[in-house]
Every structure is written in structure tokens, then in C-alpha cells.
Amino acid sequence: MDKALEKFGNDVAIAFSGAEDVALIEYAKLTGRPFRVFSLDTGRLNPETYQFFDAVEKHYGIHIEYMFPDAVEVQALVRNKGLFSFYEDGHQECCRVRKVRPLRRALKGLQAWITGQRKDQSPGTRSEIPVVQVDPVFEGMEGGIESLVKWNPVANVEGRDIWNFLPAMDVPVNSLHLKGYISIGCEPCTRPILPGQHEREGRWWWEDAKAKECGLHKGNMKEEGVHLHGNGNGNGNGASLSNGSTIVADIFNSQNLVSLSRAGIENLAKLESRKEPWLVVLYAPWCQFCQAMEGSYIELAEKLKESRVKVGKFRADGDQKGFAKQELQLGSFPTILFFPKHSLKPIKYPSDKRDVDSLMAFVNALR
DSSP: OHHHHHHHGGGEEEEOSSHHHHHHHHHHHHHTOOOEEEEEOOSOOOHHHHHHHHHHHHHHTOOOEEEOOOHHHHHHHHHHHOTTTHHHHOSHHHHIIIIIHHHHHHHTTOSEEEOOOOGGGOHHHHTTOOSEEEOSSOOOTTOSTTOOEEEOTTTTOOHHHHHHHHHHHTOOOOGGGGGTOOSOOOGGGBOOOOTTOOGGGGBSTTSOTTOOOOSTTGGGSOOTTBOTTSOSOOOSSSOBBTTSOBOOOOOOOOTTSEEOOHHHHHHHHHOSSOSSOEEEEEEOTTOHHHHHHHHHHHHHHHHHTTTTOEEEEEEOSGGGHHHHHHHSOOOSSSEEEEEOTTOSSOEEOOOSOOSHHHHHHHHHHHO
């Protein structure tokens, strides 16, 4: 961690929410180096968690950089599905709006981030995390694949060592810990654990015990059992497992984006003269690189909504993959195509950089 603070300076920040993270803040202070701390405020945290944040700021004399979800997206989610839809259809969609997208915005201003992940914290998803890695999902300030370094300094530290460290250093802790809460998230999705239960059993207790992640560490999730090569049914809102269950909600959801059907994109591709040029992403909702560029693509659609460029998406996995490979230049996910106004053949975006500025430069060069 000291190396991270030294190497990246002000372009690295500690992601803060719980006990492991305040231990990292304590260590960062002991190094004597300047450090930054950011946290995600979902709007649904316990009052005790907000009091904890305040105590940490005062104890260390720092200002935590809070990241908030987009109010319009939260409003749309609640209006369409209610306040507690995650109890029925899973927590991924709510977490994506309230946590993943704000995190993506935070990380785009960094070269590296520091997390409090431990291997024994969630054996089903975190047992193989390294101390240092290239983030497999999110992008940093330079944009594109492999543009962000992720440090997990306590990956090999056991939970009991963290809990011995905290009182020894007399640092603030969340008062919920004294009430049986170990792993703490949003209030509706967190409960105390019973003696003998693993700490992660207090999170999303109504779901599969092997998938206790909210999307912040999506790269931990293994894709075993997912139809990655087009033998799924390609319908609905999720990726199909071999047992037929659905684990991934659809992505690129925005009122500024047109969702194209097979017939819709076939018609678009056949037009020799279009009223407006189109930008279309060929995607699969389970693809981590598609998920990583979701925020950028939605922001781009927002920027282009007053222009004469239509922005769309076409889900190209499952039964549609063969068609997309043969007719739409699909090589890997995501593939981004620009359909010019007066040209039959679409132009394929050639870069791995999928930040807003890079995508906008591509559009502006062709429209």
C-alpha cells in the first residue's frame, strides 16, 4: 500500500466503507504520505453508518469524497419497480444504479484504487484475489482496458487480525458491529449474523450464497456455467446458466438509447440512405467489458440526444451471435458500429478506449 501511495500520488484513493477500510486509512496515515478516501453513499445506508463516516472524518482530519447515484436513474428504478424490488428479482439492478455506476465515475479520475478485500471475506468469490492486479472490469483516467490498477493490501490478512488491529490502534468502528453486523451494506440488504455463520451471510440472505457481490468487485465472479459462445437462448434480460437460471440483468438502459430488435438492426443495416447516422453497440449483458463501458455509453447517449445521431444497442449473444458475426462484424463483446447517413456499410470502432471523449471523437470524425 505504501508503494501505491508513493507511485500514484494523488491519483490513487482508498475505497472506504467498513472495518478493513478504516484499517487501511490508519495505515495510510502512519506512512506519512498524503492520501485520498472516497465512499459510495447509496442513500439507503443505516444511520449508524453515516455517524461512522463522520467519526472517521473527524478522527483523521480528512474529507471523504462521497459519490452519489444519479437521481434520475434512482427515480426511474423506484417508479418502475418499487422500493424493494430486489427481494423479488435480485440485488444486481439496484446495486448497479446505486453503487456500480457511481464507482465507475469515481475510478475514471484515478490511476489506481485501494480496497479492503480479504480472501476469507467471501470464499465463494474472493478466495483468489491477488494483492495487486490490473482491474478486470473498470477503467481509469486514461480509459480503455488495463488502464486501472487495483490494490488489495489485506487480501491475505485474516478477519480476526483486522479485528485485533482496530481496538489496538483505537480507531473508529461502526457501532452496528456491536449489534452483530459484520459485513455492512445498505440497510434493507444487511442483517446481523448468528453465531457460527460466515460474515457474508448477513448480506442478501435471500439469494445464492455463492454470489455475495454487488458489482463493485465484479471481476471476482467466475463465469463458469455461462453460455459464452452463443448456445444460450438469447432472450429475456439475463445470461443463461446451464441449469436455465438467470443471473445477469440487462444493461445500457436509458431513455436516450434505442433497443434494437433483430428486425430493427437488419432494417438499419440495409438502408442505403438514413435520416440520421446511428451508433450501435453489440453487447452481451454478462460481458465484463460491456458492463465496464456502460456508464460511458449512457453518458455519450445523453450528450448526443440533441444532435442528429441516434444511439442504440443490440444484444448479440445467444441465438443472435451467429448473425452478428456474419452480418455485423462482431468479433468480441462489445463491438461498436457507426452507421453513416449516406453509406450502406457500417464502420467498426477500432479502439479499446471506451471513455466518453474517445467515443465522441469517433462519432464527430464520421458524422
